[in-house]
Amino acid sequence: MFKDRARNLVMPQRPPAYRKLADEGYVILREALPAPMINALSADLEARFEATPFCQGSFYGAHTKRFGRLLIRSPHMAALIMHPDILALAEAALGRWCDRLQLNLTQAIAVHPGALAQFPHRDQDMYGGAKGETEYLINVMWPLTAFTEANGATRIWPRSHGAKALGEEPKGASAIAEAEPGDAIIFLGSVLHGAGANISREVRRGIIVSYCLGWLKPYENQWLAYPPEIARDFSTELAALVGYAQHRPNLGNFEGQCPSVLLHGQADVPLAAVDALRPDQEALLNDFVASQRAMEESGGAA
Incomplete structure (x- = not known):
């Protein structure tokens, strides 16, 4: 896809x-x-x-x-x-x-x-x-x-x-x-x-x-070298470089979200998985979703 x-x-x-x-x-x-x-x-x-x-x-x-x-x-x-x-x-x-x-x-x-x-x-x-x-x-x-x-x-x-x-x-x-x-x-x-x-x-x-x-x-292993209690004192850019950021699409996530949430004490909070896609993937997905909705509106006709 x-x-x-x-x-x-x-x-x-x-x-x-x-x-x-x-x-x-x-x-x-x-x-x-x-x-x-x-x-x-x-x-x-x-x-x-x-x-x-x-x-x-x-x-x-x-x-x-x-x-x-x-x-x-x-x-x-x-x-x-x-x-x-x-x-x-x-x-x-x-x-x-x-x-x-x-x-x-x-x-x-x-x-x-x-x-x-x-x-x-x-x-x-x-x-x-x-x-x-x-x-x-x-x-x-x-x-x-x-x-x-x-x-x-x-x-x-x-x-x-x-x-x-x-x-x-x-x-x-x-x-x-x-x-x-x-x-x-x-x-x-x-x-x-x-x-x-x-x-x-x-x-x-x-x-x-x-x-x-x-x-x-x-x-x-950056996440063992710099666990959240250490990495939360890094700058946002440095924390991302050592792994507290997703690589689109969705690689390296924590509970479906960017692992930077661990730097803000949210490890035990129920989280909703959130898409993290590249712009080209977003465009393809949007076209796919639009086509599905169009089919629904037309009664599923091919």
Whole structure:
């Protein structure tokens, strides 16, 4: 009954950095946020970095620490997640395949001296859907310390994204995403990438913020990370991004309504299910209902 939105696509307005992102698969925004803000965020995470044990498994890395739920760990995290230029890039990159975006994860990462280079991978491979055209997610790496080749800066294989992800792995050298606190390294989920080896004597720390299509299961379970008693203190826009909003048509509802009702103490109140449809679906439905009423008025004649 309902048509695929992508067939009647109206592309969102594309920000200036989108062309490089689309061509190369990644782009670095220099001085996207003030370095003092990033330093304050880093200080907020210091105790958690110290307390977090090293990862287990060769993919995460035995000399690497990772932890999530960053919105509860620093008041500065919201500025990274809600950065308007980055949200515009995310919408331009992903908007044709979904009605709205959602937060995929926030994760702090510390790559310690002695860490081997991470296995080159594409984050889109978490998902079992068709590859080559659809982009499922977009990542933003925010350095908390300077990223250098020696301490394991993220390696990215330019032009390894989109349909090229279906071919042979690139034989050329990777780009080393050297960056400073305040810079933002943005790359598509179809891009081949991985952390470099840390052959220095310093710990390389950073934060990954990821956005994905609103109808996907996110990497980090946002509703467990930020239950209603926490999310009700978020801005309306941030709460929607972490999952307190429906993805039309009707996906992610609570008792047939937008899950934002949970932020207003209505969990135990009987609720009426309410349609949440896209405009094109509303139009089709209205035509269908009108035809039914016309048949009733004509006595059911075909």
